[in-house]
Amino acid sequence: MIVTLNWLKEFIDISIDYPVLAEKFNLMSAEVSRLEHFVNAHGLVIGEVKTCEKHPDAAKLHLCQVDVGDKTLQIICGAPNVMSQQKVIVALEGAELPNGFTIKATKIRGVFSYGMICSLDELGIDHKYHQEDGIHVLSSEAPVGEDPLKYLALDDVIMELDLTPNRADLMSHLGVAFDLHALAGGEMHLPDIQVSEISEKNPINVFTETNGCPSYYARVVKNVSVRESPQWIKSRLIACGIRPINNVVDISNYVMLELGQPLHLFDYEKIDSKQIVVRQAKKGEKLVTLDQKERKLIEEDLVITNGKRAIALAGVMGGKDTEVSLNTTMVLIESATFDPIRIRKTSKRLDLRSESSIRFERGLDPNRTKMAIDRAAMMLESICGGETLKGVNFFDTHLLKDREVFLSLDKLSHMTGRHYLAEEVNMVFEKLNFKFNESDGIYRVHVPSRRPDIRTDQDLVEEIVRIHGYRNIPTTFPKTMTVGKLSQSQIQKRALKEILLSQGLDETITYSLVSENDATLFDFDSKPIIKVLNPLTEDRMVLRHSLLPSLIRVLSYNLARKCDDIRIFEMGSGYFTDGEKPLLAALVSATNSSSHWQHPSEKVNFFTLKGLVEAVLAQLAISHVRFERLETTKALFHPGISAAIIVEEKRIGYVGRLHPELEHSHSLNETYVFELDLSQILDRNIPKKTMALISKYPAISRDLALLVDQKHSAQSLIEAIREKASPNLREVKVFDVYTDDKLGQEKKSIAFNLVFQNEAKTLETEEVDKEIDQILDHLSESVQASIRKV
């Protein structure tokens, strides 16, 4: 909503500087997003073109002698429409124009020019509002030597308000004036509206067949002559961002901006009936609206009809066939209120949001409906030469009484944390022009109909606090003691991130919405997707099941920018039809160009990522993890360098190298990833540890280098070692794996370090030797292992 200062001044005396006023409004009423001169120009004067000749040396330029009151200036003008005897806007030497342009005396093709004749565009008035080409020609009565901005009613200050939906009352100059009065004082002048009705009776009868139209007022004005509006109306409409059309249409917009009530004006003779009936549209009913589009209506839409057919889409747009045209002489003024929800639905469905529909949606002052129709009739009389027929025909089901809202001083203090005195509260209500009475600290407040947003004591609290000033609210803290802490899963999520950060992985945050392909690429179970009905783009249409496709995209992005040292992780949700799952995914690029003079960068492989997974699971106190070969038909992982991660017989994630084909198609180097579904494991209870005794007796360490078939996994060999071992065997570690043709085909050497220890005694060498022999016997039996001779 844009308001102009001069317009406001018709309703309220303003004695303070407008920047101060705007700041007060900003702090007490609503956000002021723009405050500026309507036309920000200096050094303009009305001039009269005395002579206009061709420039001696330029075919398209004119050499003009322009009387600017105290002197005559030679000005070169390029506009094709300049002629002698015209009154024009002259920018004098030194003048500043809104585009930052300063006028200087200049020589153009050998001839001096001492100023500029201006177009409206050059005054900063957008072309869409006037559609004039060339210079602006003033009326012949324009006073030479005077200020053209004042003459054109452009000498105004505009204030753009960023309004919230509750303050429908501020969508009019009168409404803003009421609030200005509350916050800055100044005497108010309510509009004096007088209609001079003639004796001929208003022939229109109005009816409703719907509950969607609580009130409808109709007046008829005849003998109007449709033409351009006077300049002051046009200037004010333009200042408020509305394009002038003709005097009749402009009046309806003017009244809306002034009083907040949208109006619609019909060409009376085209209505073709003596009645107006408001009803719901019929299924399949059609109406060609003012914009010449045929609209298919549904039953929820409200229409204005002539008793037979729809002539307007109520509150949204008029019908084409009853539009006011240059030939119109008799108009019907409609001033009505409609069900906000239906107006909202219709305007949204047809994509026809307008200044009118927004006002209907947000709610009108039912006491302005009659006021506005009279104001419009009055202006049609004075500006279009119209004559108003006798009587307003209407129906009105609004209760036109003030709403009563109660507020106790105690509640006010309790809610605000500030002790307000009765005098302070009285003062606010007086400033707001709210009638009230108070007894025993209880206020009974009569809220005027212009403030439909005030319904509860909380609403009154807001009025008092804002007008008295938010700056007067003290600063305190909540008094009740509560315990603040992170939940188990929140603590664990932070701990997991710390582990990955400590290992040099950077955290990423990527979009939850991805393309359909990315959403399910790493979903091995192909679970059903969740799709957005109204996506921004196809790339952001589906909620992801896995974070990995996003991490791969981050890698590609960075590789393309020569940044190849990529180790990243993300913690975020996977979205499934049965709920959201917390996921943790990581990606590490194996080759990178980062180098140090002494320490070559560590080679990344499957076991780097497996180590990360093990560290993460250890943090979550999960000791029994199995890594199983991945059985899948999807070519996502390298079949030999990947594993499913199994905890308690459930697959909770994957780790491995990306499939070389996938790496290739995304132009990636060797890349390793893992992803874990944390949903079952994040908030498990971790028992507090109790100390285990540290044995006083020495441990004995033995190394075993075994020669076995390739097919035996390290895991199975460790299990085989443990199978026949006594409790003295404390630890089995793999310390070397080696393959060579010399060992024999399909053979490998794998070396284990075994640690033996007893709580109660020092182990004898012979004892351990015996146990080793037993283990070896068992190994040679079960996996045909032999001791490798080094």
Next chain:
Amino acid sequence: MIQQLEAILEEAKAKIRQASDLNELGDLKALYLGKKSAFSAAMQDMRMMSESERPLFGQRINAIKAELSTLLEQAKTQIEKAVIEQKLQSEAVDITLPGKPIRLGATHLVTQIIEEIENLFVGMGYTIEEGPEVELDKYNFEMLNLPKDHPARDMQDSFYITEETLLRTHTSPVQVRAMLANHNQRPFKIICPGKVYRNDDEDKTHSHQFSQIEALVVDENTSLSDLKGTLLLLARTLFGEERQIRMRPSFFPFTEPSVEVDISCHRCNGAGCSLCKGTGWIEILGAGMVNNAVLSMAGYDPEKYQGFAFGVGVERVAILRHAVDDIRQFFVNDMRFNRQFR
């Protein structure tokens, strides 16, 4: 005889002085103090001397031997010292060469700010509540006093999944869920961080996905002044101790009164600059007292309880505090960006 020995002593002294390594010194020791040394021979010869000469001679030889022994000891210490000295010198490194890089990952800037705010509020007795991002219209809007077709729904364009479910547009539904779960109406203080989604065209300041932290306090005596004090502390924690805040009237259907909160500009300290567009103030968050209608719908008696709530956009805080030029940077994950905030 004695002069001869004195000469040998002088010769020995000179040689010890010149000795440059421990081997040489060992040789000298053997030469002058060993069994075959001139001094040992002289001791043998002493037997031939007269009784009167003998003690004097013996004393002198012992003194010479002691002197040489001391000298040898000193020379040895010196050489050892020199050897160590030399060794240390040879081991010297170019201390200006770079150290072994310890690679630490960078926490995403948005996470850093979320954790910073979480830590502040946990310290003040708040717990952290989380909730689903795919949310029911009922919790995202209706129970927040935003019935269907309310004009205020325009303030938050949504991504719908079905007519009744959508991607949450704010983390307020978590507050509703927390209140509903809190059947026994005990006072509580929570913050709700999380991802939210708006169906807005994207530009430097708008992203369809961003993070928000909302706070809710419900108690018998929670007041607007408590909100103001809490927000002042938050502003100072995030933007420095000198910050001031101001409240301006605003509107959210779920709070009444509703306010926009500005902080005094942290770049110009309120004097006016390009960041604050010359006003000295920067809009940072929305807040208010919980609307009675919201309390009632969530099962709280508004006659007994009142509450405050606020919501802050995490990326906005990051943009303002760290001079980030485009909100989309947070989601691109250009590592040259992410790693700046390690």
